[in-house]
Amino acid sequence: MSDAPLLRARGIRKAFGDHQVLRGVDLDVRRGQVIALIGPSGSGKTTMLRSLNGLATPEAGTLELDGGPSIDFAATVPKEQRLALRDRSAMVFQHHNLFPHLTVLQNVTEGPVQVRRVPRAQAEARGLELLGRVGLADKRDAYPRELSGGQQQRVGIVRALALGPDLLLFDEPTSALDPELVGEVLGVMKELAEEGWTMVVVTHELSFARAVADEVLFLDGGVVAERGAPRDLFTNPREERTRQFLHRIL
Ligand code: ADP
Numbered sequence: 001m002s003d004a005p006l007l008r009a010r011g012i013r014k015a016f017g018d019h020q021v022l023r024g025v026d027l028d029v030r031r032g033q034v035i036a037l038i039g040p041s042g043s044g045k046t047t048m049l050r051s052l053n054g055l056a057t058p059e060a061g062t063l064e065l066d067g068g069p070s071i072d073f074a075a076t077v078p079k080e081q082r083l084a085l086r087d088r089s090a091m092v093f094q095h096h097n098l099f100p101h102l103t104v105l106q107n108v109t110e111g112p113v114q115v116r117r118v119p120r121a122q123a124e125a126r127g128l129e130l131l132g133r134v135g136l137a138d139k140r141d142a143y144p145r146e147l148s149g150g151q152q153q154r155v156g157i158v159r160a161l162a163l164g165p166d167l168l169l170f171d172e173p174t175s176a177l178d179p180e181l182v183g184e185v186l187g188v189m190k191e192l193a194e195e196g197w198t199m200v201v202v203t204h205e206l207s208f209a210r211a212v213a214d215e216v217l218f219l220d221g222g223v224v225a226e227r228g229a230p231r232d233l234f235t236n237p238r239e240e241r242t243r244q245f246l247h248r249i250l
Helices: 047-049 079-087 106-112 120-133 149-162 179-194 206-212 230-235 241-248
Strands: 007-016 020-029 032-037 060-065 089-092 167-171 198-202 215-220 225-228
Touching: 007 047, 007 167, 020 047, 020 198, 020 225, 032 047, 032 079, 032 206, 047 167, 047 198, 060 079, 079 089, 089 149, 089 225, 106 120, 106 149, 120 149, 179 198, 179 206, 206 230, 215 230, 215 241, 225 230, 225 241
Parallel strands: 032 198, 032 215, 089 167, 167 198
Antiparallel strands: 007 020, 007 060, 215 225
16 A cells, blocks of 8 residues: 555645745645644635645645646646546535525535435435534434524534545634634534544644644745644744744734
8 A cells, every 4th residue: 555645735836916825835644634724814724725625726836646646736737637636625614605595414415416426315324424423413404594603514514524535624614603612613623533534624723733633834924834743833833933923822
């Protein structure tokens, strides 16, 4: 078996107009690992996350999936490579983006049935099992507006899981929630990490990153200013700008 990372990104660069947002970011994600991206607002965390599944298109850099052929963003990326990128991962957004006119179970089964062509009965059985795991099986027929923000975000997580991705991408999944609802969502994410899901998480929840991540990347100004195991980065940062960031936020 190859020991290539599930995802290897090298030299990712992305500009919006003349604003260079990512200036060459490297990232390796190994199976079962949880990587946290932290850093000041505007440092490029979300853009980096979106580059990993093709929602953002970098103008330079490479991505390798599972030791497969390199996707070179400086060239025109073939459609099948773009689709492969998107198929391997599932994103949980800051706002859950559930369909308001569909029930919880319909929201969860829509992707597998429409996109992955899973038979409906099979998608529903899997959806119910996953809803049960986040404590929401009894909400299967509820509509999103009938749920709390935390419950909606847990459904958003189940919707991502139901796609059967290799990689889960979280874009500040708790930052739009009332403070008292944050814990239940972080709790589900912690359980997923313990179950061995591979995750990249953009977060301002530093205590979560510290407790759950295997590696933390501190982005500042579109570069990885520091990376390391959480116990090193949080307790003994090497870089002055990491120290200042942690000092401001903790
Ligand atoms: P972070 O997640 O660290 O807050 P982002 O990756 O969201 O940072 O954004 C980095 C910078 O890129 C910000 O200045 C933001 O305004 C800009 N940006 C992000 N997305 C777009 C876009 N679609 N068009 C123009 N500018 C964008």
